[in-house]
Amino acid sequence: MFESRTLTPRLEELRRTIRGHAVEFGLDFFDVIFELVDYDEMNMIASYGGFPTRYPHWRFGMQFEELQKSYSYGLSKIYELVINNDPCYAYLMRANPEVDQKLVMAHVYGHSDFFKNNYWFSKTNRKMVDTMANHAVLVRRAIDRYGLDEVEQWIDVCLSLENLIDPHAPYFRESTKQSEESIEEQKFATHGTKFKTKPYMEGFVNPPEVLKREREQRIKALEKEERFPAKPQRDVLSFLVENAPLKRWQREILAVVRDEAYYFAPQAMTKIMNEGWASYWHSKIMTTRALDASEVIDYADHHSGTLGTRPGVINPYKIGIELFRDIEERWNTGRFGPEYDACDDYRARQRWDKKLGLGREKIFEVRKIYNDITFIDEFLTQDFCERAQLFTYKFDRHSGNYVIDSREFQEVKGKLLDSLANMGRPVILVDDANFKNRGELHLTHDYQGVPLKLDYARATLENLHKVWTRGVHLETQVDGKKKLLSFGGTRHEEKVLG
């Protein structure tokens, strides 16, 4: 039943051609190893995030069932799967027609170029296939020793906190030393208030025992102020790995979950760019080089399928490819810079063409240094926003529907950036590990106008409690009021903060 996964001679020939085109266009990628798989193998690989070996967990089984079901009902089909690794691994569906295989190959080379060159991927582990396999060994060993149930429950707990990372942490080093020192210094330097007086009056105006008492009080006050962590920390997971009272195997698994979360983070941070870039290149390679005349219709069908939109959902492939094309066009014609911005003659703007021809160069530069947020912030122009018919929507309580709210450029852009900030997840910081002076853990949700889903938040607090083992608290806003959600091990409490 097991068919070889190596490419057929014909596909290998196609691969070589497509690769040649990609190189010719200046793409610079990791080697890509293509494997040929059936749909259930594809679904299986996809449910493990593309990796051949991962630690055992039921959620992979659940994902697999979902994929199988939606494939067999004809609701979805995985076209392309590629993982960020050196070399890249990519999968082709055995049953796909040749034109699809070509399209997927071209698309994959685009992704591989992006993985290799985009700054936000520069800190990712390029031997993740091996690392994941090591993680699997570590988890299996724990299972052998402590039993499946216990380890599995622990993994569930860790996954529940998986998104409490700081996606920007890998890109800078921050020292926390300084603030600690300064508190120590302050403690040392502090003394009671001395009043000015004549030397012979000193003992009476500034009695030494009073000064001593005052100094002690101030040190106490300083100690009270002194917090742990010294600064609120967004990488809650690393804080827990370092400071929670865990057994060794628990700590190791928590670190594994954190590692994998950091590995996947750049993909969430560059979804629009990455898909846009890959689509740009499959389109370029297919339409200018690789496409046979007999395949045009099928190609157009599938290409438009990937770029299709539905109301209420931003399709990253579509926004991405169109923004890249827009940038290329603007830098080819010189539609940027103060002169163009200052021009308010509609017709002049329409005809603006300085024949700079800088487009290609510019998009290569963009794919190198931007991520989705900076990409949208920099290149989403009002013109583009109108052409692409972007809008914001909101929930209308009256009708129980989502309705179109606004087409105002600034609003659309703001909302889009909001939804991309922190990969669309709430920002949560750990700011006190000795809350109420009882060793309890205090987190703060950096509230930006969108409240948390409360039942999930409570369930997550329960899991956090399993890690910290003492009381856990989350400060957030509910219905416009500042609230403290607490879980002490048996029941939930909720307190309105002034």
Add this chain to the structure above:
Amino acid sequence: MVRRVDPDSRRFRDIVRGKIRENLKHYISRGELIARQGKNSVSVPLPQIDIPNFRFGKTEQGGVGQGPGAEGTPLGGEAAEGGPEAGDQPGDHILEVDVSLAELAEILGEELELPRIEPKGTESIHTTKERYTGIHKSGPESLRHFKRTFKQALKRQIQTGHYDPDNPVIVPTRVDRRYRSWKTLSVPQSNAVIIYMMDVSGSMGNEQKEIVRIESFWLDTWLKSQYENIETRYIIHDAAARVVDAHTFFHIRESGGTKISSAYKLAKEVIEREFPPSEWNIYPFHFSDGDNWGGDDTSLCMNLLTEHLLPWSNIFCYGQVKSAYGSGQFIKDLREAFPSHERLILSEINSRDEILSSLKTFLGKGK
């Protein structure tokens, strides 16, 4: 072939089963699985299986979309139902898992610790089945086995030296043809019939009927898992009885008096006509609120039970549903007449919460 995903899939199924077991009482008393029944499976909503994390409440969030439409235009169904970010983000949807009826029965059996049913009688009935397992050199063209035929032709051509690898054309001839052929297998079969009887007189309200409906769904599920071939008959009665289909059975509303004997008499006729007790395992279930019209009719019932229904049946179950109007007398009469009959099982169901224990009473004997 063992696939890599199998252990994880199995683990997932186990968790699902565990969740269903945990919530079985809830599912049963709410009756929500009945509406979700497909042909061979039930789709079970499982609210708490996904892993919680800190996330935004979707309703308030809103978002950005793309497409035509003026301000205030509602978006299409997708966003309104599942939350805007269908696709790569886990949505708020409740996970629905398809569970086969056999599996559901197994879960029910585990939870209630039900014994497997031992079919009555030593001799079971044999039926024949055709299985296409063999290959023949002759047969009807519709059963021609293309792969084997070509293989045969290939073999022959290689043997005779007519095969050219550069031009691999294979031409099967008459002698190469292979056909699928069947074998007749004799398999033992166990047949069972469930006869539901229900009092539909005025005193049986909607709630009472709903209880019967839920109870019968689970009885069906269990008995179907125990027998290969199962038939169901529905009898309603007030002062007179008739055989109806399932839909009518659960939805009809009559008024008038109650003569239980009419139903028993009809059940007896149905069995005599269609289901000879020597070949069938017979399961009559009777639900009523316990009102019967006069002592004469009750004694008629007792006679029918003693002489026909009880000897014929594997078990005869009487479930008394509590209603505001019923006197609840009939179960007392039955208790008096048959102080301890091994085939008569009585159960009082006062509310939906008692369905589970009543199922256990009915099915706990393993007959």
